[in-house]
Amino acid sequence: MRFLIQRREPGLPMHVLLQLLESGVLGEGEQARFRAILAREGIELPAIEVPGAQAPMRWFREACPDLDADKASCIGYFAGKKVRLTSSSLLSLPLVSASSVSEALHLLKFLPLISNVISATFLEREEAVLIMLTIDSGDPVLDRLPLFYCAAAFIRLLRILSSEALELTFHIAWPMPEGLADHPDSLAVGLRFDAPMHYIAVPRETLETVCRFADPIAYNSAVASLTALQSSKSMPDEIAARVRWRLEARPGLIRIDEVAKAMNLSVSTLKRRLADAGTTFSALLDETSRDRAKLMLADATITLDAIALTLGYSDLANFSHAFKRWTGTSPGVFRRLAVSEGGKT
Numbered sequence: 001m002r003f004l005i006q007r008r009e010p011g012l013p014m015h016v017l018l019q020l021l022e023s024g025v026l027g028e029g030e031q032a033r034f035r036a037i038l039a040r041e042g043i044e045l046p047a048i049e050v051p052g053a054q055a056p057m058r059w060f061r062e063a064c065p066d067l068d069a070d071k072a073s074c075i076g077y078f079a080g081k082k083v084r085l086t087s088s089s090l091l092s093l094p095l096v097s098a099s100s101v102s103e104a105l106h107l108l109k110f111l112p113l114i115s116n117v118i119s120a121t122f123l124e125r126e127e128a129v130l131i132m133l134t135i136d137s138g139d140p141v142l143d144r145l146p147l148f149y150c151a152a153a154f155i156r157l158l159r160i161l162s163s164e165a166l167e168l169t170f171h172i173a174w175p176m177p178e179g180l181a182d183h184p185d186s187l188a189v190g191l192r193f194d195a196p197m198h199y200i201a202v203p204r205e206t207l208e209t210v211c212r213f214a215d216p217i218a219y220n221s222a223v224a225s226l227t228a229l230q231s232s233k234s235m236p237d238e239i240a241a242r243v244r245w246r247l248e249a250r251p252g253l254i255r256i257d258e259v260a261k262a263m264n265l266s267v268s269t270l271k272r273r274l275a276d277a278g279t280t281f282s283a284l285l286d287e288t289s290r291d292r293a294k295l296m297l298a299d300a301t302i303t304l305d306a307i308a309l310t311l312g313y314s315d316l317a318n319f320s321h322a323f324k325r326w327t328g329t330s331p332g333v334f335r336r337l338a339v340s341e342g343g344k345t
Contacts, residue, residue: 010117010137012146013089014043014053019082025075026064033063057117057137060145069141074179076145080152085160087153090114090229094222095157099214102207104161105129110226112241118146121248121288123295129207130295131200134287147172147198151191154200161211168202171195196337197294239273240284247288253312256281290326293319297331298338304331 020026021034037059038044061067064075086092091107091114098104108120108131117137123130133150135143151170158166169190176193230245246259259281260270274280289311296307308319323331 010057010139010142011054011115012057012117012149013087013114014055015087015089016079016146016149017055017059019087020075020079022082023075023078025078030064034059037063054115057139057142057145060142061139067141069144069174070177070179072141072144073148073174073177076148077152077177077180080149080154081156083153083156085157090226094219094226095161096213097215097219097222098161098211099216099219100207100211101158101162101166101202101209102129103219104158104211105131105202105207106223107226110230112245113226113229115146116241117143118150119244121291121295123292123299125299125301127204129202129204130298131202132291132295133198133200134291135198144174144177148177155190161213162209163212164209166206166209168200168206171197171199171201173198196298196334199295199298201298239270240277240279243270243274243281243284244288247285248292251292251310251312253289254285286322286326289322293323293326293331294334294338297335300335300339304335307331 017034021031026034043053060072064071085096091110094107095104098107109122111118111120117135119134121132121134123132133147135147137143137146151172155168155170158168167190169192171192173195174193176191180191231242242263243259246262247254256270257267260267263270265273271281274284293307293311296302296310304319305316308316311319313319313322320331323329323334327334
């Protein structure tokens with residue numbers, strides 16, 4: 001039985017493929033092609049949920065040759081509706097053990113441990129938490145699949161964990177898929193479309209909601225293990241993810257020598273290993289600053305000057321120049337889009 005994929009090949013946890021096969025959204029030909037791929041790779045369905053097993057994104061193209069953005073969105077969404085509390089391998093134990101919605105949401109920080117195509121950036125505010133999701137499979141159509149899977153799975157899991165109705169909004173930067181237009185979920189579960197970015201808005205009252213199966217000892221132990229794994233050399237796509245994780249933990253313009261020292265590496269070694277991974281320190285710093293800026297711009301209570309200062313810029317003009325370079329638009333225009341109506345239902 002083989003579960004290996006190429007070192008930096010984009011992939012999703014194998015349980016996503018299993019849930020897709022269970023969802024009923026695939027045609028007979030697509031089902032047959034997926035099963036043929038599994039047979040070719042020596043993977044049997046009873047063992048498909050082995051922790052760490054990955055399904056390369058290219059399999060979805062191979063099995064669904066006519067895949068377009070609408071279909072990728074729908075198959076991701078309906079696969080996500082099949083998620084179970086025990087589906088997420090490394091994240092299952094802390095998820096089941098979480099004492100509150102806030103603790104459950106904290107686990108999104110560890111998404112890169114189970115997939116190299118999705119990551120989350122947090123902005124903690126007094127009245128709410130905003131969580132930006134970044135998707136990068138290398139294929140703009142395939143990007144739809146993990147994002148919509150995450151939307152459906154996220155909402156379903158929180159409903160299982162909590163005995164109360166939860167107020168939250170999942171904003172998606174794409175138009176509503178035609179395949180969801182007449183589905184009850186498109187209005188009932190807090191999905192918003194045509195947003196300026198992919199993000200989840202969770203009010204403080206929702207964060208404090210108690211979960212059904214709370215086990216603080218098990219949760220804290222599992223999170224400690226995940227944190228150690230995330231900072232270790234053994235995590236997937238290790239070097240870029242480890243640098244990004246350290247950048248996200250400290251807002252502002254951090255120097256490469258500070259990060260290298262924290263990772264027990266020389267600056268030259270860190271640069272070389274990032275180059276081997278196809279990136280640079282400045283590119284990762286830009287990515288994390290861009291994502292944090294977008295989240296802060298979605299909160300109208302934070303002034304543009306405060307955002308610039310938080311991100312380490314000497315003045316608003318320098319921040320505005322950098323933001324326009326990252327996104328093609330000014331911070332003011334982006335804020336107007338972000339706070340208008342939060343996207344369409």
